[in-house]
Amino acid sequence: MDNFVKITFNKKTYEFPVITGSEGEKAIDISTLRQKTGLITLDPGFDNTGSCISTITFMSGEKGILRYRGIPVEELARHSTFTETAYLLINGVLPTRKELNQFSVLLNDNSLVHEDMQIFYQNFPRASHPMGILSSMVNALRSFYPGLETVEEINKTVTRLLSKMRTLAAMSYKISRGHKVIYPRPDLSYCANFLNMMFDSPVKPYRIDKELAKALNVFWILHADHEQNCSTSAVRVVGSGRVNLYAAISAGIAALWGPLHGGANQAVIEMLSDIAKNGGNINSVIKRAKDKNDSFRLMGFGHRVYKTYDPRAKIMKKTCAKVLKKLKTNDPLLNIAKELEEIALNDNYFIDHNLYPNVDFYSGILLRAMRIPTNMFTVMFAIGRLPGWIAQWKESADDPKWRLSRPRQVYIGPTKTKYIPIDER
Ligand code: SDX
Numbered sequence: 001m002d003n004f005v006k007i008t009f010n011k012k013t014y015e016f017p018v019i020t021g022s023e024g025e026k027a028i029d030i031s032t033l034r035q036k037t038g039l040i041t042l043d044p045g046f047d048n049t050g051s052c053i054s055t056i057t058f059m060s061g062e063k064g065i066l067r068y069r070g071i072p073v074e075e076l077a078r079h080s081t082f083t084e085t086a087y088l089l090i091n092g093v094l095p096t097r098k099e100l101n102q103f104s105v106l107l108n109d110n111s112l113v114h115e116d117m118q119i120f121y122q123n124f125p126r127a128s129h130p131m132g133i134l135s136s137m138v139n140a141l142r143s144f145y146p147g148l149e150t151v152e153e154i155n156k157t158v159t160r161l162l163s164k165m166r167t168l169a170a171m172s173y174k175i176s177r178g179h180k181v182i183y184p185r186p187d188l189s190y191c192a193n194f195l196n197m198m199f200d201s202p203v204k205p206y207r208i209d210k211e212l213a214k215a216l217n218v219f220w221i222l223h224a225d226h227e228q229n230c231s232t233s234a235v236r237v238v239g240s241g242r243v244n245l246y247a248a249i250s251a252g253i254a255a256l257w258g259p260l261h262g263g264a265n266q267a268v269i270e271m272l273s274d275i276a277k278n279g280g281n282i283n284s285v286i287k288r289a290k291d292k293n294d295s296f297r298l299m300g301f302g303h304r305v306y307k308t309y310d311p312r313a314k315i316m317k318k319t320c321a322k323v324l325k326k327l328k329t330n331d332p333l334l335n336i337a338k339e340l341e342e343i344a345l346n347d348n349y350f351i352d353h354n355l356y357p358n359v360d361f362y363s364g365i366l367l368r369a370m371r372i373p374t375n376m377f378t379v380m381f382a383i384g385r386l387p388g389w390i391a392q393w394k395e396s397a398d399d400p401k402w403r404l405s406r407p408r409q410v411y412i413g414p415t416k417t418k419y420i421p422i423d424e425r
Contacts, residue, residue, distance in 0.1 A: 002018060003017060003018050003019075003020070004016060004017050004018055005018055005028050007037065007039075009037055009039065012037075014036050014037055016028050016029060016030055016032070016033065017029045019053075022058075023058055023060070027050050034408075040408045040410070042410050045304075046233075047304070050228075051228055051233060051236065051405075052228065052236065052395075052396065054227065054228070054392070054395060055069070055092070055395070056068070056069065056089060056092075056225060056227070056388070056391050056392060056395060057069075057089075057225045057226060057227045057388070058070070058227070059226065059227055059305055059306075061303070061305035061306045061307050061308070062307055062308065063308070064306060064308040064309055064310065064311045065311065066226070066311050066312065068085065068088060068089055068224065068225055069088050069089065069092055069093070071088070071094075073221070073222060073311060073312065073315070074311065074315065076088075076221050077218045077221050077222060077315050080217075080221060081189070081190070081191075081217050081221075082190055082191060082216075082217045082220040082221055082224070082384070083100070083103060083104055083107060083189075083190045084100055085220075085221045085224050085387070086162060086224065086386075086387035087099070087100060087103050089224055089225050089387045089388055089390075089391040090158060090387055090390055090391045090394065103159070104189075104190070106159040106163075107159055107162060107163040107190060108163070108184070108186045109159075110156075110159045110160045110162075110163040110164060111163040111164065111166070111167055111184035111186075111193065112164075112167065112183065112184065113141075113144075113164050113167050113168060113171070114144045116144075117137065117140065117144070117168070117171075118171070118175070118181065120136070120137060120140060121133070121137075121171065121172060121175040122175070124136075126176065128176075129257075129375060130169070130172050130173070130176070130375055130376050130378075130379045131253060131254075131256070131257040131263075131378050131379055131382070132257075133172045134165070134168060134169060134172065134253055134379055134382060135250045135251075135253040135254045135257070136250070137168045137172070138161070138165060138168070138246055138249050138250045138253060139246055139247055139250040141160070141161070141164060141246045142244050142246040142247065145157065145160055145246075148244045148245060154245070154394075154397075157245055157246070158245075158390050158394075161245065161246070161249060161386060161390065162386060162387065162390070163184075165249075165382070165383055165386055166184075166190070166193070166194050166197075166383055167184055167197065169194075169376070169379045169380075169382075169383060170182070170194060170197035170198045171197075172379075173198055173373065173376060174197075174198075179201060180201065180202060182196060182197045182198075182200045182201070183197070184197060188208070189213065191213045191214075191216040191217050191220070192208045192213040194216065194383075195208060195209075195212060195213060195216065195370070196208060198371075198372070199371065209326075211322075211323065211326045212323065212370055215319050215322070215323045215366060215370070216370065218315065218319050219316070219319070219363065219366060219367070219380065219384065220380075220383060220384035221384075222312040222315060222316060222359060222363075222384070223312075223359065223363075223380075223381050223384025223385050223388075224384055224385065224387050224388050225385070225387065225388025225391060225392070226385075226388065227305075228392075229261070229304075230255050230256075230258070230260075230261045231252040231253070231255035231256040231261060231262065231385065231389070232252065232385075232388060232389055232392050233255075234251045234252050234254070234255035235248045235249060235251060235252040235255075235389045235392060235393050236392055236393065236396050236405065237251075237405040238251040238252075239393045239396060239397065240396065240402065240403065240404050240405040241404060241405075245390070245393060248389075248393055249386065249389055249390070249393075252382075252385070252389045253382050256378060256381060256382055256385065257378060259299070260297075262360075262378045262381040262382065262385070263378050264299050264300055264358070264360035265300070265359075265360040265363045265364045265367070265377040265378060265380075265381060266364065266374055266375065266377045266378055267299040267300075267360075268299045268300035268337075268360050268361055268363075268364050269333065269364035269365070269368065269374050269377065270299075270374070271285065271298075271299045271300075272333040272336050272337055272340075272364075272365075273333065275336050275340070276332055276333060276336060280336060280339075282336065282339055282340050282343055283343075285298065285340070286298070286340075286343055286344065286347060289301075289344075289349075290347075290349045298340075298344065298350075298355070299360070299361075300337075300357055300358060300360045300361030300362075300364075301344060301350070301355045301356065301357060301358065301361065302353070302354075302355040302356075302358065303356070303358045306356065306358065307354035307356075308354070308356060309356045309357065310356060310357060310358040310359050312358075312359040313356070313357040313358055313359055313361055313362060316359060316361075316362040316363050316366060317357075317361075317362045319366055320334065320362045320365050320366045320369070321334075323366060323369045323370070324365075324369050327369055329369055331365055331368060331369065333364075333365055333368070334362075334365050337361065337362060337365060341357055341361070360381075363377070363380075363381075364377050367380055
């Protein structure tokens with residue numbers, strides 16, 4: 001097998017090395033292409049372009065594989081907790097019991113946010129989207145916790161972010177409803193604490209449901225990382241300018257918000273609710289999704305990398321059914337989702353385009369069962385993805401060759417043009 005490629009241009013032949021990943025993926029290292037040939041590459045959407053070498057997450061789009069630091073996501077969803085998985089992604093190894101306890105204590109010690117931050121919330125219009133609030137508030141954390149230079153300060157910032165972003169999310173929900181903010185409790189686990197901060201109230205104490213806390217662990221484990229997706233690439237690119245970690249994460253939250261990316265979980269529920277409102281007419285939605293002249297997309301379906309069933313969607317679907325059964329809830333949207341999946345998976349358009357359910361297709365139904373408001377679904381995705389963003393940012397920051405990200409372009413605009421004074425135009 002060759003470990004180089006040859007490019008012939010203007011009668012000259014150049015060789016470029018081919019590097020091979022630990023799972024056999026191959027890449028042409030073109031880092032000297034422009035210097036040797038004067039050429040650049042063009043790849044809108046970066047379908048064919050690797051931005052980095054990474055040891056964090058492996059995905060196989062063809063085989064539907066997802067592993068964090070080599071461990072299959074199915075095993076982590078079955079045996080791990082979100083905090084243990086966050087530790088694994090960020091530190092590269094599973095923690096010992098002592099290390100996990102220390103990590104949990106640090107998360108608890110950093111779970112409160114400065115009281116002055118509550119005033120920020122009062123000034124957002126009531127109808128503000130929680131993702132816009134979260135992105136602003138995470139950026140604002142820098143003003144309260146400025147230290148970010150030494151390794152020790154960075155590690156402290158990591159636990160601050162992991163713990164405070166969860167608190168900020170619950171606070172924005174309570175304040176948006178004009179309810180009293182519930183503080184994190186040191187006696188509760190990461191996920192139980194979130195549910196308690198969201199749903200406890202002085203007039204009606206919230207009873208922690210262990211099953212729901214377990215389902216939330218699974219939900220966040222499934223979202224924890226996904227190699228170089230849109231929002232992770234935003235964190236890496238913004239971080240490459242050496243801005244502080246809060247600002248890089250705030251950029252990741254903003255990138256995740258879009259309906260083609262993390263915003264799809266909210267868009268799926270809106271699509272399923274529309275189908276329900278229109279008498280369950282699934283075929284019209286399928287027809288629109290297949291219509292080339294219609295920009296409508298079947299939300300929760302398709303993926304840039306997975307050309308088979310998203311392994312996370314399989315686990316999400318099972319967790320969904322388990323939680324709905326436990327809560328004795330029959331969500332009509334789940335039945336519509338299952339029928340929609342059945343029709344799409346047997347339709348040649350979806351088969352030919354390799355379109356399968358992705359992580360967002362069933363996740364909204366699970367969140368509804370947990371009583372999470374629809375406009376907070378992508379916030380839930382962001383809390384889950386945070387350890388992945390942090391791990392990816394750290395990997396780039398620890399790289400001795402960490403360079404400013406600055407892509408090139410092919411310019412097709414006007415060639416040199418004279419300035420014409422306004423009275424002569
Ligand atoms: C996430 O990157 C990640 O890892 C993301 C993520 C993560 O964990 O970070 O997995 C999370 O973002 C999951 C994806 C959530 N988004 C959605 O569910 C929105 C609906 N899906 C599509 O918009 C789309 O599938 C994308 C954006 C996810 C991926 O699209 P691509 O790779 O850019 O492909 P494309 O838009 O160029 O489509 C290729 C073809 C087109 O048809 P042709 O013109 O070639 O005939 O497939 C069609 C598209 O029309 N197509 C769809 C479709 N998705 C693609 N047609 C109908 N419905 C869809 N959902």
